[in-house]
Amino acid sequence: MNLTGNTILITGGSRGIGRALAEALHDRGNQVIITGRDAAALEALCTQHPGMTGLPLDLRDHASLTQLANRVRIQFPSLNVLIANAGISRPENLASGQWNSHDAEAIIDTNILGVLRTVATFLPLLTQQRHATLMATSSALAFLPLASFPTYCASKAFLHSWLVSLRHQLRHLPVEVLELSPPYVQTALTGAAQASDPRAMPVEEYVQQVLQKLERGDHPRGELLLDRDQPRRWAERDGQYDALFALMNPA
Ligand SMILES: NC(=O)c1ccc[n+]([C@@H]2O[C@H](COP(=O)([O-])OP(=O)(O)OC[C@H]3O[C@@H](n4cnc5c(N)ncnc54)[C@H](OP(=O)(O)O)[C@@H]3O)[C@@H](O)[C@H]2O)c1
Numbered sequence: 001m002n003l004t005g006n007t008i009l010i011t012g013g014s015r016g017i018g019r020a021l022a023e024a025l026h027d028r029g030n031q032v033i034i035t036g037r038d039a040a041a042l043e044a045l046c047t048q049h050p051g052m053t054g055l056p057l058d059l060r061d062h063a064s065l066t067q068l069a070n071r072v073r074i075q076f077p078s079l080n081v082l083i084a085n086a087g088i089s090r091p092e093n094l095a096s097g098q099w100n101s102h103d104a105e106a107i108i109d110t111n112i113l114g115v116l117r118t119v120a121t122f123l124p125l126l127t128q129q130r131h132a133t134l135m136a137t138s139s140a141l142a143f144l145p146l147a148s149f150p151t152y153c154a155s156k157a158f159l160h161s162w163l164v165s166l167r168h169q170l171r172h173l174p175v176e177v178l179e180l181s182p183p184y185v186q187t188a189l190t191g192a193a194q195a196s197d198p199r200a201m202p203v204e205e206y207v208q209q210v211l212q213k214l215e216r217g218d219h220p221r222g223e224l225l226l227d228r229d230q231p232r233r234w235a236e237r238d239g240q241y242d243a244l245f246a247l248m249n250p251a
Contacts, residue, residue, distance in 0.1 A: 001081070001133045001176060001178070001214050002131075003025070003028050003030075003211060003214060003215055004028050004029040004030060005029060005030065006025075006030045006031070006080055006081045006133075007030070007031040007033070007076050007078045007079045007080055007081065008022075008025055008030050008031065008032050008033065008079075008080075008081040008082075008083065009033045009035065009072060009076070009079055009081070009082050009083070009122065010022050010025075010032065010033070010034050010035065010083040010085055011035050011036070011057060011059065011083065011084050011085050011086040011114075011118055012035075012036060012085040012086030012087065012137075013032075013033075013034025013035055013036060013042075013045075013054075013083075013085070014034060014035075014036035014037075014038050014041040014042050014045065014054075015036070015038075015041065015187065015188065016185070016187030016188065016189060016203060017085060017137065017182060017185060017187060017203060017206065017207065018034070018036075018083070018085040018086065018137075019034070019045065020203045020204055020206070020207040021083060021085070021207055021210070022034045022045070022049075022052065023045075023049065024204075024207050024208070024211055026049050026051065026052050028211075030081075031051070031053075031076070032049075032051075032052050032053070033052075033053045033054075033055060033072065033076060033079075034046075034052060034053070034054050034055075035054070035055050035056065035057035035068060035086075036054075036056075036057060036086065037056065037057070037058050039054075039056055042054030042055070042056070053075075053076075055068055055071060055072070056068070057086075059086055059109075059110055059114030059117065059118065060106075060109050060110060060114065062117070065117055065118065065121055066121075068121075069121045069122065069125075072122070072125070073125060077125070078129065079122065079125050079126070079129075080126065080129040080130075080131060080132045080133070081132065081133045081134075081135070082118070082119070082122045082126060082132075082133070082134050082135070083135045083136075083137070083180075084114075084115045084118045084119060084134070084135070084136040084137065085135075085136070085137040085180070086110065086114060087110060087111045087114075087137060087155075087189075088106065088107060088110045088111065088189075089107070089149060089152045089189050089190050090103040090106070090107060090149070090151075090152065090190075091148045091149055091190070092104060092148075092149070092150055092151060093148075094150060103151065104150075104151040107151045107152055107155050108151065108155060111152070111155035111156070111159070112155050112158050112159065115136050115159060116162075119134065119136070119166070122134075123175075126175050127173055127174075127175060129174070130174060131174050131176075132174060132175045132176070133175070133176045133177075133178060134166075134170075134175055134176070134177050134178070135177075135178040135179070135180055135224075136159055136163055136178075136179060136180070137180045137181075137182065138156040138157075138159040138160050138163070138179050138180065138181045139152075139153070139156040139181055139182060140181050140182065140183045140184075140225065140226075140229040140232055140233075141153045141156055142156035142157045142159065142160040142181060143157075143160070143181075143229075143232045143233045143235065144232045144235055144241065144244055144245055144248060145157075145245075145249075146248055146249065147248075147249045148249075156181075159179070160179060160181075163177055163179045163222070164221075167221075167222050176222070177222050178219060178222045178223075178224055179222055179223050179224065180210065180224045181223065181224065181225045181229065181233075182206060183201055183206070183226055183228065183229055184197075184199065184200045184201065185200055185201050185202075185203050185206045186200040186201065186202050186203050187200075187203055206226075209226060210224055231244065232244060
């Protein structure tokens with residue numbers, strides 16, 4: 001992916017990783033459109049970054065996605081990069097005796113169906129461009145689950161598998177399919193504490209590394225994964241799955 005001169009739509013662009021990507025890509029001379037439910041956050045970011053556009057989107061609401069698509073087709077017909085990044089995460093205690101599927105359904109609706117709906121909505125526009133990129137955010141946890149986040153990890157494993165098939169099906173079209181699999185990053189994904197957790201990677205540092213990898217084309221099989229997460233990615237192949245699972249999920 002060329003890092004300049006694109007028209008880029010980022011879901012979940014109001015905060016966290018999406019916001020940092022939006023700012024970095026805006027600085028590199030791209031037309032960036034950020035979306036999310038928090039209108040005030042979108043507006044504040046666009047004021048800070050003249051030229052950036054904020055458009056409302058609730059991924060769980062079909063009408064909202066249709067409205068967004070109609071507007072983008074008219075206002076930004078040259079859209080050539082989609083970053084389907086929005087997601088939510090919640091811990092679940094399946095053994096509590098009180099577990100119900102409410103959070104799991106919200107995660108599946110946002111992280112899986114939300115991404116599928118977004119891709120279905122914008123793929124026709126992307127395929128009209130000479131070169132396009134479709135990136136979706138999974139997680140390093142797609143390859144090895146953190147058991148206290150069962151549905152979240154499974155949603156990212158779903159995305160990983162789905163993107164492999166999407167990439168294969170689009171192989172004769174000029175649409176590059178990338179999977180962004182972040183490590184633990186300082187955002188408010190699981191609550192305010194994560195944003196300052198010293199064990200998590202600062203978000204700007206993470207995004208800089210991602211842009212460097214994109215610049216070098218360093219994403220084998222379309223996978224944008226930090227080097228330090230390769231052992232998790234290949235744990236099963238390398239016979240390390242049980243050991244790494246035990247490390248991440250002490251008995
Ligand atoms: N941070 C990490 O450690 C980490 C690690 C691996 C993967 N990831 C993935 O990275 C992506 C971004 O997460 P983050 O860490 O940046 O979290 P974040 O700071 O909580 O940002 C999440 C973004 O998603 C948007 N969003 C959530 N639900 C939405 C909905 N129903 N409709 C539209 N937008 C919605 C939010 O905007 P509004 O609230 O304004 O709608 C926000 O912009 C997620 O897919 C996450 O799973 C994060």
